[in-house]
Amino acid sequence: xxxxxxxxxxxxxxxxxxxxxxxxxxxxxxxxxxxxxxxxxxxxxxxxxxxxxxxxxxxxxxxxxxxxxxxxxxxxxxxxxxxxxxxxxxxxxxxxxxxxxxxxxxxxxxxxxxxxxxxxxxxxxxxxxxxxxxxxxxxxxxxxxxxxxxxxxxxxxxxxxxxxxxxxxxxxxxxxxxxxxxxxxxxxxxxxxxxxxxxxxxxxxxxxxxxxxxxxxxx
Numbered sequence: 001x002x003x004x005x006x007x008x009x010x011x012x013x014x015x016x017x018x019x020x021x022x023x024x025x026x027x028x029x030x031x032x033x034x035x036x037x038x039x040x041x042x043x044x045x046x047x048x049x050x051x052x053x054x055x056x057x058x059x060x061x062x063x064x065x066x067x068x069x070x071x072x073x074x075x076x077x078x079x080x081x082x083x084x085x086x087x088x089x090x091x092x093x094x095x096x097x098x099x100x101x102x103x104x105x106x107x108x109x110x111x112x113x114x115x116x117x118x119x120x121x122x123x124x125x126x127x128x129x130x131x132x133x134x135x136x137x138x139x140x141x142x143x144x145x146x147x148x149x150x151x152x153x154x155x156x157x158x159x160x161x162x163x164x165x166x167x168x169x170x171x172x173x174x175x176x177x178x179x180x181x182x183x184x185x186x187x188x189x190x191x192x193x194x195x196x197x198x199x200x201x202x203x204x205x206x207x208x209x210x211x212x213x214x215x216x217x218x219x
Contacts, residue, residue: 001070001075001104002104003037003038003064003077003095003097003104004032004036004037004038006032006066008029008030008031009028009029010029010066011026011027011028011066012026012027012028012029012040012065013025013026013027013064013065013183014027014040014043014082014093015062015063016052016061016062017062017063024181025183025184026183027041027042027043027093028040028041030092033094033095033096034096036096036097037080037081037094037095037096037097038095039085039087039092039094039095040092040095042091042092042093043184051083051084052082061078061079061080062079062081062082062095063076063077063078063079063080064076064077064080068104075105076104076105077104077105078105080095080096080097081095081096081097082094082095114138114142114144115137115138115139115208115211116136116137117135117136117137117138117162117164118134118135118136119162119164120132120133120134120162121133121134121135121145121160121161121162122160122162123145123147123149123152123158123159123160123161125151125152125156125158126156126158131147131148131149132147133147133193135162138175138208139208140197140200140205141196141197142177142195142196142197143160143175143194143195143197144192144193144194144195145160145192145195146185146190146191146192146193147190147191147193148189148190152179152182152191152193153179154180154182155178155179156178156179157176157177158176158177158179158195159174159175159176159177160173160174160175160176160195161173161175164211166211167210169210171203171206171207173201173203173204173207175197175201176197176198176199177195177196177197177198178195178196178198179193179194179195180194180195181193181194182194
């Protein structure tokens with residue numbers, strides 16, 4: 001699949017990578033860009049189009065992920081050039097793959113086996129501020145959750161707190177993680193966060209083991 005095969009109305013994920021961290025959000029193709037790329041709807045925050053390239057470090061790069069409609073597989077275009085353009089008074093991201101990046105590669109990601117949670121919890125920032133979250137899943141190396149705290153940014157260290165029962169045992173967990181990914185959800189009312197757990201925790205490992213065993217028994 002080549003990038004100019006993307007069609008207006010197709011959903012894609014634009015990923016902004018800085019070092020080992022990334023910010024990504026779902027967007028929509030609105031047209032092609034000179035045969036070497038596409039135009040997509042931009043990320044808007046506080047009613048302003050965010051220009052990720054303004055004052056950006058040289059290490060920043062961009063990728064687009066989507067589902068190939070012919071194969072059903074996830075594909076990616078990497079090392080893209082992105083800039084803001086205006087068309088009929090509306091701002092878009094013009095994404096240029098150049099010749100070498102026009103052909104997509106597979107972007108299937110190998111992930112840790114995670115325990116699905118879908119439960120309430122809380123997140124405490126380094127300055128002591130705390131806000132409510134919805135935990136999505138967790139493994140011994142990572143955690144994902146949903147919140148609406150735009151003040152949390154990639155690189156922040158937070159403490160995730162939640163309580164649960166596994167194998168008739170009560171667990172009250174406090175897990176420190178560094179935020180490595182943030183994905184704005186449709187409508188901009190909440191953000192999906194992913195964090196890398198900083199320290200191996202025997203209590204967490206026991207919880208994951210018991211929770212996994214409970215899942216097998218209930219299945």
